[in-house]
Amino acid sequence: MAETPTIADSYTFDPFARHKFYHDVNLSLVRTAIERLDRDKPTGERVRVVELASGTGAVTELILDELARLGRPAEVIGVEPSFEAIAVARERLANREVRFEQGDVDQLVQVVPSADAVFFCNAIHLVPDKHEVIGKIARVIAPGGLFACNSSFFEGAYAPGSERFYHLWTRRALGWMRQHHPEARVSREKKATAMQWLSASEYADLLNDSGLRVVTDEHEVALMPLRSWQDIGRYWLFIEGALPGVPIPIGADALEYAAAEAFTELNISEVPRIWLQLVAQKA
Numbered sequence: 001m002a003e004t005p006t007i008a009d010s011y012t013f014d015p016f017a018r019h020k021f022y023h024d025v026n027l028s029l030v031r032t033a034i035e036r037l038d039r040d041k042p043t044g045e046r047v048r049v050v051e052l053a054s055g056t057g058a059v060t061e062l063i064l065d066e067l068a069r070l071g072r073p074a075e076v077i078g079v080e081p082s083f084e085a086i087a088v089a090r091e092r093l094a095n096r097e098v099r100f101e102q103g104d105v106d107q108l109v110q111v112v113p114s115a116d117a118v119f120f121c122n123a124i125h126l127v128p129d130k131h132e133v134i135g136k137i138a139r140v141i142a143p144g145g146l147f148a149c150n151s152s153f154f155e156g157a158y159a160p161g162s163e164r165f166y167h168l169w170t171r172r173a174l175g176w177m178r179q180h181h182p183e184a185r186v187s188r189e190k191k192a193t194a195m196q197w198l199s200a201s202e203y204a205d206l207l208n209d210s211g212l213r214v215v216t217d218e219h220e221v222a223l224m225p226l227r228s229w230q231d232i233g234r235y236w237l238f239i240e241g242a243l244p245g246v247p248i249p250i251g252a253d254a255l256e257y258a259a260a261e262a263f264t265e266l267n268i269s270e271v272p273r274i275w276l277q278l279v280a281q282k283a
C-alpha cells in the first residue's frame, strides 16, 4: 500500500473539498448512482456501499445523506490509504453510521468481500495501472451492483478557452520558484511517471474489460473560483503531479501565488473545468 508522507497533514485536500462546486458535482454523481441502486433493490433491503479513496469524507457524507434521504438501510465503509485523511473524515462524520478502514484497492477484498456499490471519486487518475485497479474493484461488486467514479483529470477536462489559464499558472509558478527558490527543480524523471489522463471512451473500454457496462456517462462543468485553484495547489498529491520533485511547501507557495497572478492578468473570476462522471453496472 502507498505510504503517505507526514507533510500530508498540513497540505490536505480538505479546504478544496469544501468548495460549493465540488459538493455539487459530486452530489450529482452520488445521486445518480444511489437512486439507481435504490431502484434496483427490494424496498427495505440493507445494502453495502463502499467508498474507495474516501479521503477526508466529503463524498462519504453525500453518500450517507442520499441513502438517508431515500430511507435505504445501509452499511457504509470508507477505504483510504492516508491516516491523516481518515482522521479528518472520522471527525467530520463522528455521529454518522459509517466506518473507515485504512487501505487501498489491494486491501479492498479483505475489508469487503462483496459490495452492492463501490464509489471511487476524484482518485482514479492517481492510479498508474487503471486496468488492474478496475479489475480488483469489479471482483468485489455483486452481480447487478454498481461502480461509480468521477475525475476532472481526463482527456477533455479542460473547458474550451481555458488552456491559457493553465499555461499562465504554470509559467508564473516556475518564475516564482526561479526567483525565490532557484535550488528547486521540476524532475523530468518523475514527470514521466506522473498521472496519465485517459479519455471517456478509454475508461468505458477498461470497465467493459472487467465486466462493468457503463450505464451513465456525463460531462459536467464546474465553475472554479480563484480560492479553489489555490486550495488544490496546496494539496500535496496535486503538487506531486503538477511540480514533480519540488518540495511540497515550495510548490504550494508557488502555485498559490501563481494562481492569483494568472487570474489578475487574465482578468477572470472563475475557470470552468469539466468532470467526467461514470456509473457502470456489473452483469
Ligand SMILES: C[S@@+](CC[C@H](N)C(=O)[O-])C[C@H]1O[C@@H](n2cnc3c(N)ncnc32)[C@H](O)[C@@H]1O
Pocket: 002, 013, 017, 052, 053, 054, 055, 056, 057, 058, 059, 080, 081, 082, 085, 103, 104, 105, 120, 121, 122, 123, 126, 127
Ligand atoms: C483527491 S482525493 C479524493 C478524496 C475523495 N474521494 C473525494 O472525492 O473527495 C484522492 C484520494 O485518493 C487516495 N488515494 C491515492 N492513491 C490511492 C490508491 N492507490 N488507492 C486508493 N486511494 C488512493 C488519497 O489518499 C486521497 O485521499
